[in-house]
Amino acid sequence: MKRLISLMTVLVLFGSMLLPGVVGQASVDQGNFDIALKAYEDPIISNGQVNLKVTLSADANTIVDENGLVKVTIPREIFSSGDLSNIHSDAFIFDHMENPAKDDPDSIAVFVKPDSSYNEGAAWSASFQLAFQAPLLRPGTEIKPEQTFNVAYNGKSDSQTLRVKVEEGGNPAPFEKWWKSAVDSNGIGILEEDDSKYNIFHLAVNADRSFELGDVTITDQIPDGLSVEQDPVETPNIEATDATTVKGIRIVEVAADGSRKYVTSQYRDAIFFDETTQRLEVNFKNLTKTDSFLIEYRVNMETNKEVYKNTATMTSTDVGEVSDSVLVRPDSNTNFNKALTKSVNKEFLIGDDTKLAYTLTLRSIIGTIKAGQIFTDTLDSRLKYSKMISGMELFDVRQEGQTLTFTAKKDMELGTKGEVVFEVDASGVAVGDTVTNKSEIELDNEQYDSNTVATKRVSNAILIQKVDQDDANKLLAGATFQLLNKDGEVVREGVTDASGQLIFKDVVPGAYEAVETAAPEGYILDKTPIPVVVEADSEDTISLVVKNKRNNTGVIQVEKRDAESKEKLANAKFTLTSENGVQSGTTDATGNLRFEHLTPGEYTLEEVEAPEGYVIDNAKRVIQIVSGEEKTITVTFENSRMKGSVMLTKKDSKTKEALEGVEFQLLDKQGHVVEDHLVTDEKGQILVGDLDWGEYMFKEVKAQEGYRIDENELAFEVNQENVSQMIELTKYNERIEPNIPEEPITPLEPSVPEEPSKPEKPSIPKEPNIPGETNTSEKPSKQPALPTTGDSGMQWFMMIGIILSTFGMRAYLQTRK
Numbered sequence: 001m002k003r004l005i006s007l008m009t010v011l012v013l014f015g016s017m018l019l020p021g022v023v024g025q026a027s028v029d030q031g032n033f034d035i036a037l038k039a040y041e042d043p044i045i046s047n048g049q050v051n052l053k054v055t056l057s058a059d060a061n062t063i064v065d066e067n068g069l070v071k072v073t074i075p076r077e078i079f080s081s082g083d084l085s086n087i088h089s090d091a092f093i094f095d096h097m098e099n100p101a102k103d104d105p106d107s108i109a110v111f112v113k114p115d116s117s118y119n120e121g122a123a124w125s126a127s128f129q130l131a132f133q134a135p136l137l138r139p140g141t142e143i144k145p146e147q148t149f150n151v152a153y154n155g156k157s158d159s160q161t162l163r164v165k166v167e168e169g170g171n172p173a174p175f176e177k178w179w180k181s182a183v184d185s186n187g188i189g190i191l192e193e194d195d196s197k198y199n200i201f202h203l204a205v206n207a208d209r210s211f212e213l214g215d216v217t218i219t220d221q222i223p224d225g226l227s228v229e230q231d232p233v234e235t236p237n238i239e240a241t242d243a244t245t246v247k248g249i250r251i252v253e254v255a256a257d258g259s260r261k262y263v264t265s266q267y268r269d270a271i272f273f274d275e276t277t278q279r280l281e282v283n284f285k286n287l288t289k290t291d292s293f294l295i296e297y298r299v300n301m302e303t304n305k306e307v308y309k310n311t312a313t314m315t316s317t318d319v320g321e322v323s324d325s326v327l328v329r330p331d332s333n334t335n336f337n338k339a340l341t342k343s344v345n346k347e348f349l350i351g352d353d354t355k356l357a358y359t360l361t362l363r364s365i366i367g368t369i370k371a372g373q374i375f376t377d378t379l380d381s382r383l384k385y386s387k388m389i390s391g392m393e394l395f396d397v398r399q400e401g402q403t404l405t406f407t408a409k410k411d412m413e414l415g416t417k418g419e420v421v422f423e424v425d426a427s428g429v430a431v432g433d434t435v436t437n438k439s440e441i442e443l444d445n446e447q448y449d450s451n452t453v454a455t456k457r458v459s460n461a462i463l464i465q466k467v468d469q470d471d472a473n474k475l476l477a478g479a480t481f482q483l484l485n486k487d488g489e490v491v492r493e494g495v496t497d498a499s500g501q502l503i504f505k506d507v508v509p510g511a512y513e514a515v516e517t518a519a520p521e522g523y524i525l526d527k528t529p530i531p532v533v534v535e536a537d538s539e540d541t542i543s544l545v546v547k548n549k550r551n552n553t554g555v556i557q558v559e560k561r562d563a564e565s566k567e568k569l570a571n572a573k574f575t576l577t578s579e580n581g582v583q584s585g586t587t588d589a590t591g592n593l594r595f596e597h598l599t600p601g602e603y604t605l606e607e608v609e610a611p612e613g614y615v616i617d618n619a620k621r622v623i624q625i626v627s628g629e630e631k632t633i634t635v636t637f638e639n640s641r642m643k644g645s646v647m648l649t650k651k652d653s654k655t656k657e658a659l660e661g662v663e664f665q666l667l668d669k670q671g672h673v674v675e676d677h678l679v680t681d682e683k684g685q686i687l688v689g690d691l692d693w694g695e696y697m698f699k700e701v702k703a704q705e706g707y708r709i710d711e712n713e714l715a716f717e718v719n720q721e722n723v724s725q726m727i728e729l730t731k732y733n734e735r736i737e738p739n740i741p742e743e744p745i746t747p748l749e750p751s752v753p754e755e756p757s758k759p760e761k762p763s764i765p766k767e768p769n770i771p772g773e774t775n776t777s778e779k780p781s782k783q784p785a786l787p788t789t790g791d792s793g794m795q796w797f798m799m800i801g802i803i804l805s806t807f808g809m810r811a812y813l814q815t816r817k
Contacts, residue, residue, distance in 0.1 A: 082132025391420030475500030658684025
């Protein structure tokens with residue numbers, strides 16, 4: 001017998017694993033849930049719209065895919081037309097339909113899948129709706145007087161029976177206006193406030209194919225606060241080979257078998273819609289009994305009003321004027337389509353921490369949550385309510401013992417949420433204990449639990465011990481470590497003490513990495529991450545031993561550069577001083593100098609001799625060689641160039657005497673004036689300093705009086721080789737000489753004149769011949785004879801005059817100086 005019972009048990013378990021999930025099959029009980037069905041039309045009238053509302057409510061994390069689908073069963077004989085795939089909800093997904101149902105040929109079965117994501121961590125209640133049109137109910141129509149509708153989900157079900165009202169002498173209507181979405185218990189259409197896809201109106205023309213209609217005109221005035229959607233989605237189960245619109249309006253042709261298709265393009269010229277006034281007019285002209293059409297449009301809610309009345313009218317030469325109206329309102333369901341979630345700010349209480357903050361969030365899935373909605377939170381006995389943190393403007397809070405009751409003060413529209421945060425004292429939670437908490441929401445007089453949150457008090461530690469790699473007994477102080485979480489965030493940081501230890505206390509359980517960021521002095525840094533896991537149930541200290549290797553490989557490289565050109569400079573001498581002594585060196589041809597094999601510590605680098613032509617940099621650089629850092633430390637020194645100077649001396653080209661008062665200009669290589677009005681002093685000198693490296697030239701612009709200007713420019717260059725010395729230049733000027741007469745010929749010594757002989761007695765001259773007369777005698781001249789050039793008296797006179805002139809000219813020239 002025992003073997004038989006065991007075998008049967010195995011078969012039952014094995015069979016349950018093989019059986020596919022079906023609607024109504026019970027699953028593992030994960031929490032409280034309920035399924036409800038509500039039908040508003042009682043009785044069902046001829047050609048009337050039937051609206052079914054299915055509501056699923058559940059504790060948090062109860063609705064899962066493994067539970068299967070929601071199944072809604074509709075009697076086939078009461079269904080005339082309608083789109084049963086349009087379920088008017090974002091919290092459910094239409095799966096498929098069976099017409100007829102496989103398990104009942106007299107029924108239609110609609111299968112819908114709940115979106116379990118809404119129930120994750122939240123107490124949940126949501127609904128979907130099905131709407132369809134009943135058939136024409138005339139006297140003699142064969143139909144059951146009562147129609148039963150059923151819903152089933154995961155082993156639970158609900159049903160509702162509606163009466164059928166046959167209209168005595170009822171006549172088909174040539175024109176009707178239909179609301180093709182959800183309605184409330186009063187038959188008023190429910191508008192989706194944020195999405196037009198469910199807000200569908202149909203204007204039905206000759207729906208029963210009972211009329212010949214001539215010259216048909218339909219008018220419809222969209223009420224204030226609503227507007228026609230200009231880019232509407234297509235309605236499922238309508239053939240959409242022609243899905244064009246005229247300003248958001250479509251025409252649907254209904255076949256005798258009930259099939260429908262869009263034919264808007266055929267009637268484009270018959271549709272008139274004024275976007276400003278929101279007035280619609282459609283002209284069909286003449287229709288036969290076989291013609292049946294729907295005028296379809298969707299609306300957006302522009303202004304929130306309590307109710308909208310939408311009236312449309314058809315006129316025809318055969319039936320006159322027929323009007324029909326529909327009432328619609330914004331969705332404001334107070335009991336359903338909402339979710340309550342709970343969260344806590346800490347998963348763990350660490351050490352002496354005693355404060356927890358709980359957050360309750362109430363949000364709408366569809367429609368508006370009305371003021372007066374209630375939810376509660378009962379605290380664990382180890383917790384004590386402290387205070388409200390936020391949400392007082394949205395909720396009234398009342399405390400009774402360990403229970404907090406929250407009541408919504410005002411409506412919460414779709415897309416908004418109400419959130420309340422309060423603080424509790426968790427001093428009563430002992431180390432190792434876990435405290436749980438959940439909230440409850442009242443939905444249709446039932447209480448449903450939110451998700452449950454938990455917090456555990458823990459106490460633990462991570463101990464890091466730092467030692468020498470070659471001598472484990474040598475404990476190393478000064479090592480810095482960081483503790484990183486799984487996201488790479490630093491959660492703790494510290495330095496090993498004199499005993500080589502660092503302890504991180506009360507760490508939140510989880511996976512971490514310990515990373516060394518600075519090694520002890522004289523040791524190589526080891527950045528290898530050390531994984532460590534802190535278990536939630538462990539109160540032990542986790543010990544980590546980390547070893548370091550000594551480091552004696554520090555390098556300092558000096559770079560010497562020209563401050564202006566940035567070119568590297570050779571022959572700069574440096575000293576490097578530390579507690580171990582002084583090292584020195586000189587930059588090579590590449591401008592570099594390396595000090596290698598440096599032990600960790602502090603070094604002072606100083607320039608003691610600059611390259612030729614440069615100013616020494618006296619700034620001292622203090623450098624730290626850090627243990628474990630293997631990179632070369634590069635230090636750059638820049639030297640400014642020394643300034644050059646020049647001295648120009650002006651001299652007489654012959655006497656070499658200094659010439660004062662000569663004026664010069666100093667020009668650069670391009671001929672630009674560097675210095676102007678440079679004048680030689682009493683020593684004949686000009687001194688110019690503070691010259692940058694480059695080529696220059698002196699240009700004489702004014703000479704001393706009596707000297708010629710030397711128009712030849714005197715060039716020189718200031719460079720690295722001569723910048724430390726005075727450049728000395730000399731320039732000569734030639735004197736302007738006066739025009740002096742040639743040296744006279746020295747006269748010969750005069751001879752002593754002979755004693756003159758006694759003159760003879762002159763003869764008496766004859767008388768001069770008078771023209772026309774004959775001179776018979778001459779008379780001697782009475783004037784003495786003048787000396788001739790060759791006479792000695794004249795020579796002495798000329799020599800004395802020349803000598804006097806020479807001395808006079810020389811005296812004159814000396815006074816000019």
